[in-house]
Amino acid sequence: MIPVVTIDGPTASGKGTVAHRVAQALGYHCLDSGALYRLTALAALQRHQALDDAKALGEIAARLDVRFAGQKIYLEGVEVSLGLRAEEVGSSASKIAVFPAVRTALLERQRAFRMAPGLVADGRDMGTVVFPDAQLKIYLIASVEARVQRRTKQLIENGIIANMSSLLHDLRERDARDTQRAAAPLVKAEDAVTIDSSELGIEEVVAQVLDCAAKRGLGSAP
Secondary structure (H helix, E strand, O other): OOOEEEEEOOOOOOHHHHHHHHHHHHOOEEEEHHHHHHHHHHHHHHOOOOOOOHHHHHHHHHOOOEEEEOOEEEEOOEEOOOHHHOHHHHHHHHHHOOOHHHHHHHHHHHHOOOOOOOEEEEEOOHHHHHOOOOOEEEEEEOOHHHHHHHHHHHHHHOOOOOOHHHHHHHHHHHHHHHHHOOOOOOOOOOOOEEEEOOOOOHHHHHHHHHHHHHHOOOOOOO
């Protein structure tokens, strides 16, 4: 059985950065599942596809021409790594993620990332739906205030204008959609370990995850 570490949590809880650091420390592959939803959203936006047409969006998800090369992501041969971080894309991804047709289309794509020697996967339903047999499940949370500050900093560093008031409104809307949707809502897996990162730095969170991994024989604590 190829080992899997899942890191689920709400938007801007830091799970993406933590997942990459943990994967690097363990020598595992890394799956940013949210990127697949953002890629689907970006493809839909580029085609001026209505975001309430579940069938059409499911077809777009099933036929995505994507390639991951390290930290770079390509859509139909064009690098879109930075564009995927735009708020319009993120908000659109949250809207289309409620459709079972989209989630079903992306499910096997996500599971295909499970390769030796192991995988660290972050998202909303990694530990509950995609990899329910994961050896370690982390549920990473943070206060909405801390998440807004992090997202604002991230956007500014990427040269994107950020408005904290609109970001706060958007995060709360995304939280509601993610936790209340009928298809694979954001919930803590029963066997997941909760880590509140509100007052913690990235390295502190990574250290806690690696400690949990070491206790399960998946790696050594730093």
